[in-house]
Amino acid sequence: MRDLLAGLLETPTVYDEFLRLLARLGLAVPAAVLERDVRQPWTHQPDLVPVLREVYESEDTPWGVYEACESLVDVEDNRQRWRFRHLRTVQRTIGARTGTSGSSGADFLRRALDLSSFPEPYAVCTVIGTGARSPGGAPSREPG
Ligand code: HEM
Numbered sequence: 001m002r003d004l005l006a007g008l009l010e011t012p013t014v015y016d017e018f019l020r021l022l023a024r025l026g027l028a029v030p031a032a033v034l035e036r037d038v039r040q041p042w043t044h045q046p047d048l049v050p051v052l053r054e055v056y057e058s059e060d061t062p063w064g065v066y067e068a069c070e071s072l073v074d075v076e077d078n079r080q081r082w083r084f085r086h087l088r089t090v091q092r093t094i095g096a097r098t099g100t101s102g103s104s105g106a107d108f109l110r111r112a113l114d115l116s117s118f119p120e121p122y123a124v125c126t127v128i129g130t131g132a133r134s135p136g137g138a139p140s141r142e143p144g
Pocket of ligand 1: 093102105112
Protein backbone atom coordinates (compact mmCIF):
# COMPACT_ATOMS: atom_id res chain seq x y z
CA MET A 1 0.00 0.00 0.00
CA ARG A 2 2.77 2.39 0.96
CA ASP A 3 4.65 1.52 -2.27
CA LEU A 4 1.49 2.11 -4.26
CA LEU A 5 0.99 5.57 -2.72
CA ALA A 6 4.67 6.49 -3.18
CA GLY A 7 4.41 5.39 -6.83
CA LEU A 8 1.32 7.52 -7.43
CA LEU A 9 3.02 10.58 -5.96
CA GLU A 10 5.92 10.14 -8.38
CA THR A 11 3.67 9.79 -11.41
CA PRO A 12 3.71 12.85 -13.68
CA THR A 13 0.34 14.60 -13.93
CA VAL A 14 -1.66 14.65 -17.15
CA TYR A 15 -0.49 18.27 -17.55
CA ASP A 16 3.18 17.15 -17.30
CA GLU A 17 2.52 14.54 -19.98
CA PHE A 18 0.82 17.09 -22.22
CA LEU A 19 3.78 19.47 -21.93
CA ARG A 20 6.24 16.64 -22.70
CA LEU A 21 4.23 15.94 -25.83
CA LEU A 22 4.52 19.60 -26.87
CA ALA A 23 8.30 19.39 -26.35
CA ARG A 24 8.45 16.24 -28.54
CA LEU A 25 6.58 18.18 -31.24
CA GLY A 26 9.35 20.77 -31.13
CA LEU A 27 7.72 23.50 -29.05
CA ALA A 28 9.99 25.46 -26.69
CA VAL A 29 8.79 24.05 -23.37
CA PRO A 30 11.35 25.24 -20.76
CA ALA A 31 13.68 22.49 -19.46
CA ALA A 32 12.85 23.50 -15.88
CA VAL A 33 9.23 22.53 -16.57
CA LEU A 34 10.14 19.22 -18.25
CA GLU A 35 12.54 18.25 -15.47
CA ARG A 36 10.49 19.49 -12.53
CA ASP A 37 10.00 17.32 -9.41
CA VAL A 38 6.51 15.95 -10.10
CA ARG A 39 5.99 15.29 -6.37
CA GLN A 40 5.77 19.06 -5.82
CA PRO A 41 2.59 21.05 -6.48
CA TRP A 42 2.49 23.02 -9.72
CA THR A 43 3.54 26.66 -9.58
CA HIS A 44 2.66 29.20 -12.26
CA GLN A 45 5.16 29.16 -15.17
CA PRO A 46 4.97 32.42 -17.13
CA ASP A 47 7.46 31.04 -19.73
CA LEU A 48 4.82 28.52 -20.80
CA VAL A 49 2.35 31.19 -21.87
CA PRO A 50 4.08 31.95 -25.23
CA VAL A 51 4.34 28.19 -25.88
CA LEU A 52 0.61 27.70 -25.41
CA ARG A 53 -0.06 30.80 -27.42
CA GLU A 54 1.68 29.11 -30.33
CA VAL A 55 -0.53 26.03 -29.86
CA TYR A 56 -3.62 28.22 -30.22
CA GLU A 57 -2.37 30.61 -32.90
CA SER A 58 -0.24 28.46 -35.20
CA GLU A 59 -1.89 26.83 -38.19
CA ASP A 60 0.63 23.97 -37.87
CA THR A 61 -0.79 22.76 -34.55
CA PRO A 62 -2.19 19.23 -34.97
CA TRP A 63 -5.91 19.37 -34.21
CA GLY A 64 -5.61 16.72 -31.45
CA VAL A 65 -3.06 18.84 -29.59
CA TYR A 66 -5.32 21.88 -29.67
CA GLU A 67 -8.20 19.66 -28.50
CA ALA A 68 -6.12 18.16 -25.67
CA CYS A 69 -5.36 21.68 -24.44
CA GLU A 70 -9.06 22.56 -24.48
CA SER A 71 -9.81 19.33 -22.59
CA LEU A 72 -7.43 20.38 -19.81
CA VAL A 73 -9.33 23.65 -19.55
CA ASP A 74 -12.60 21.65 -19.39
CA VAL A 75 -11.26 19.57 -16.51
CA GLU A 76 -10.27 22.68 -14.58
CA ASP A 77 -13.56 24.41 -15.36
CA ASN A 78 -15.61 21.46 -14.19
CA ARG A 79 -13.61 21.08 -11.01
CA GLN A 80 -14.17 24.74 -10.15
CA ARG A 81 -17.91 24.45 -10.93
CA TRP A 82 -18.02 21.48 -8.56
CA ARG A 83 -16.12 23.49 -5.91
CA PHE A 84 -18.50 26.42 -6.20
CA ARG A 85 -21.61 24.25 -5.87
CA HIS A 86 -20.08 22.34 -2.94
CA LEU A 87 -19.25 25.67 -1.25
CA ARG A 88 -22.89 26.82 -1.61
CA THR A 89 -24.08 23.47 -0.19
CA VAL A 90 -21.70 23.84 2.75
CA GLN A 91 -22.85 27.43 3.41
CA ARG A 92 -26.52 26.47 3.60
CA THR A 93 -25.80 23.36 5.68
CA ILE A 94 -23.23 24.37 8.29
CA GLY A 95 -22.99 28.12 7.65
CA ALA A 96 -19.65 29.43 8.87
CA ARG A 97 -18.95 26.53 11.23
CA THR A 98 -15.53 24.87 10.98
CA GLY A 99 -15.00 21.73 8.91
CA THR A 100 -14.54 18.16 10.16
CA SER A 101 -10.83 18.26 9.31
CA GLY A 102 -10.43 21.39 11.43
CA SER A 103 -10.41 23.75 8.43
CA SER A 104 -12.18 27.12 8.59
CA GLY A 105 -14.98 25.55 6.51
CA ALA A 106 -16.65 27.83 3.94
CA ASP A 107 -13.77 30.31 4.11
CA PHE A 108 -11.26 27.59 3.28
CA LEU A 109 -13.42 26.35 0.42
CA ARG A 110 -13.86 29.88 -0.96
CA ARG A 111 -10.09 30.34 -1.07
CA ALA A 112 -9.79 27.07 -3.01
CA LEU A 113 -11.74 28.76 -5.82
CA ASP A 114 -8.58 30.74 -6.58
CA LEU A 115 -6.41 27.62 -6.95
CA SER A 116 -5.69 26.37 -10.44
CA SER A 117 -3.99 23.18 -11.62
CA PHE A 118 -3.50 24.56 -15.14
CA PRO A 119 -3.01 28.34 -14.80
CA GLU A 120 -1.15 28.83 -18.11
CA PRO A 121 -3.96 27.81 -20.50
CA TYR A 122 -6.05 30.52 -18.78
CA ALA A 123 -3.24 33.11 -18.81
CA VAL A 124 -2.88 32.61 -22.56
CA CYS A 125 -6.46 33.82 -23.10
CA THR A 126 -5.30 37.29 -22.06
CA VAL A 127 -2.82 37.53 -24.92
CA ILE A 128 -4.36 35.49 -27.77
CA GLY A 129 -5.19 37.73 -30.71
CA THR A 130 -3.38 40.74 -29.24
CA GLY A 131 0.08 42.07 -30.00
CA ALA A 132 1.04 41.71 -26.32
CA ARG A 133 3.83 39.23 -25.62
CA SER A 134 2.73 38.45 -22.07
CA PRO A 135 -0.31 38.88 -19.81
CA GLY A 136 -0.53 42.20 -18.03
CA GLY A 137 -2.12 44.82 -20.23
CA ALA A 138 -4.56 47.49 -19.18
CA PRO A 139 -5.16 48.09 -15.47
CA SER A 140 -8.41 46.55 -14.33
CA ARG A 141 -10.84 47.47 -11.57
CA GLU A 142 -10.86 44.73 -8.96
CA PRO A 143 -13.81 44.07 -6.67
CA GLY A 144 -13.39 45.10 -3.03
C1 HEM B 1 -23.85 19.10 3.48
C2 HEM B 1 -22.90 18.35 3.02
C3 HEM B 1 -21.44 18.72 3.11
C4 HEM B 1 -20.77 19.55 3.97
C5 HEM B 1 -21.34 20.37 5.13
C6 HEM B 1 -19.36 19.53 3.58
C7 HEM B 1 -18.37 20.26 4.20
C8 HEM B 1 -17.05 20.33 3.79
C9 HEM B 1 -16.03 21.17 4.38
C10 HEM B 1 -16.24 22.14 5.56
C11 HEM B 1 -14.86 20.97 3.70
C12 HEM B 1 -13.49 21.60 3.98
C13 HEM B 1 -12.54 20.55 4.56
C14 HEM B 1 -12.93 20.19 5.99
O1 HEM B 1 -12.92 21.08 6.83
O2 HEM B 1 -13.26 19.01 6.23
C15 HEM B 1 -15.15 20.00 2.65
C16 HEM B 1 -14.23 19.58 1.71
C17 HEM B 1 -14.51 18.65 0.73
N1 HEM B 1 -15.68 17.95 0.56
FE1 HEM B 1 -17.44 18.32 1.52
N2 HEM B 1 -19.20 18.71 2.50
C18 HEM B 1 -20.43 18.18 2.18
C19 HEM B 1 -20.70 17.30 1.14
C20 HEM B 1 -19.76 16.73 0.31
C21 HEM B 1 -20.05 15.72 -0.72
C22 HEM B 1 -21.42 15.15 -1.02
C23 HEM B 1 -18.86 15.43 -1.30
C24 HEM B 1 -18.51 14.47 -2.41
C25 HEM B 1 -19.37 13.72 -3.02
C26 HEM B 1 -17.82 16.24 -0.66
C27 HEM B 1 -16.49 16.22 -1.00
C28 HEM B 1 -15.53 17.09 -0.50
C29 HEM B 1 -14.19 17.26 -1.06
C30 HEM B 1 -13.63 16.48 -2.25
C31 HEM B 1 -13.56 18.23 -0.30
C32 HEM B 1 -12.14 18.81 -0.56
C33 HEM B 1 -12.40 20.20 -1.15
C34 HEM B 1 -11.61 20.69 -2.37
O3 HEM B 1 -10.77 19.96 -2.91
O4 HEM B 1 -11.86 21.86 -2.80
N3 HEM B 1 -18.42 17.02 0.30
N4 HEM B 1 -16.48 19.63 2.73
